[in-house]
Amino acid sequence: MSLGECLSENQIAEFHRDGMLVVPDFYDLDVDVLPIQRAIHLIIGQVMKRHDIPDRRIEFSVDRFDDGYQELITLDRSYGGEIYDAVKQIPAFVRLLADPRHEELFGQLRKGSIPGIAAGGYGIRIDNPDEDRFRAEWHQEYPAQLRSLDGLVFWSTLVPMSPELGPVQFCLGSHTDGAIPVSTRDASGKTGAYALRLKDESNLLARYSQSAPLTSPGDLVVIDFLTLHASGFNRSRRSRWSLQFRYFNFNDPIGLSYGWKGSFAAGVDFRKIHPELCLD
Numbered sequence: 001m002s003l004g005e006c007l008s009e010n011q012i013a014e015f016h017r018d019g020m021l022v023v024p025d026f027y028d029l030d031v032d033v034l035p036i037q038r039a040i041h042l043i044i045g046q047v048m049k050r051h052d053i054p055d056r057r058i059e060f061s062v063d064r065f066d067d068g069y070q071e072l073i074t075l076d077r078s079y080g081g082e083i084y085d086a087v088k089q090i091p092a093f094v095r096l097l098a099d100p101r102h103e104e105l106f107g108q109l110r111k112g113s114i115p116g117i118a119a120g121g122y123g124i125r126i127d128n129p130d131e132d133r134f135r136a137e138w139h140q141e142y143p144a145q146l147r148s149l150d151g152l153v154f155w156s157t158l159v160p161m162s163p164e165l166g167p168v169q170f171c172l173g174s175h176t177d178g179a180i181p182v183s184t185r186d187a188s189g190k191t192g193a194y195a196l197r198l199k200d201e202s203n204l205l206a207r208y209s210q211s212a213p214l215t216s217p218g219d220l221v222v223i224d225f226l227t228l229h230a231s232g233f234n235r236s237r238r239s240r241w242s243l244q245f246r247y248f249n250f251n252d253p254i255g256l257s258y259g260w261k262g263s264f265a266a267g268v269d270f271r272k273i274h275p276e277l278c279l280d
Contacts, residue, residue: 006105015109019175019227022213023105026220027096027156033217035092036243037065037158040124043086044068047079065158069239073128080126088123097122097245102154105222106247110150114250118147120265121246124158127166127231128239136231138171138205141223143182143196143270143277146263147248148255151225158241161214165240166232168221171208175226180204183279184271199279204228 007015007023015021027033041060048055048068053075057067073080087093097117106115127135141153161167181199198204205228212232215221223229225248234240248255263270271278 005108006101007108012108015222015224018170018172018211019224020170020172020211020229021222022215023220023222025218026101027218029218032092032096032099033156033158034062036090036096036124037062039090039092040083040087040158040241041065041067043083043090044072047072047082047086050082051076051079066239066241069126070237080128084124084126090124093124093243096243102245102247105154106152106249109152109222110249112251113150116147116248116250116260118145118151118246118248118262120262121145121147121244123244125242125244126239127234127242129234129236132233135233136229137196138198138201138228138230139182139196140180140228141225141246142179143274144263145225145246145248146255146258146266146268146270146273147246147260148250148252149179149225150252150255151246151248153221153223153225154243154245154247155221155223156217156219156243157215158217158243159238160216161240162236163214164234164236165238166234166236167212167214169210169212169230169232170223171205171228172211174208174228175224177226179226179274179277180228181277181279185280198228 011021038060044066045055069083103115106113141151142149145151182196184195213221248260250260258273261268261273271280
């Protein structure tokens with residue numbers, strides 16, 4: 001999608017109603033997506049080389065850009081961590097992070113805003129099959145990110161989404177209820193942003209209709225910082241790869257009041273910024 005008026009009036013209205021919006025074919029597959037997939041393929045090969053693991057993969061293909069990744073994490077789960085840290089440094093990914101189309105879209109949805117990129121709030125997420133420990137439970141983006149109450153997540157899959165891969169689930173319209181109190185302790189042993197649990201979660205979720213769109217590479221999902229959402233359960237044989245960019249608003253009065261501080265990724269204690277939202 002070219003720079004300019006990215007969204008129609010109907011799309012803008014849908015976003016404000018639901019707190020999320022799917023924009024089909026927002027990214028150009030050859031220009032925006034393919035270079036990232038190709039670089040991931042190369043990085044997997046470099047991790048194999050670093051650990052003296054023979055690279056028996058066939059040449060790169062879009063459909064199997066992540067060939068070798070499952071083999072690596074089966075041998076040693078820490079190899080997956082190396083790849084996770086490495087892929088967010090891919091130049092094509094960083095170029096897309098700061099793409100002017102994101103600013104244009106932000107401006108359409110937030111009139112009078114001054115967009116900013118949330119440092120530490122972007123990356124390429126890898127959700128491995130049956131690895132529920134790192135699954136994102138139901139949450140709002142704001143407590144984990146801070147920066148500003150008014151913010152957007154730009155999310156896009158790198159693999160064709162299917163029910164088995166566990167698409168992201170959304171509670172439609174939940175953003176209109178504002179920030180929800182959370183507990184920062186989780187009995188399962190999760191830490192940081194993964195440990196945040198919503199107050200009265202089961203009753204809260206029952207109030208909303210839910211959607212889990214099956215998107216394709218190139219599609220963009222725009223998510224309000226206050227929309228309730230959760231990772232699906234990956235029960236396939238392949239990891240779920242997705243791009244995540246988070247933008248905030250310098251002109252938001254809440255963010256302005258505390259200097260647009262980040263949360264867990266920035267080493268900031270969320271409870272000190274918003275004690276009224278913490279149940280601990």
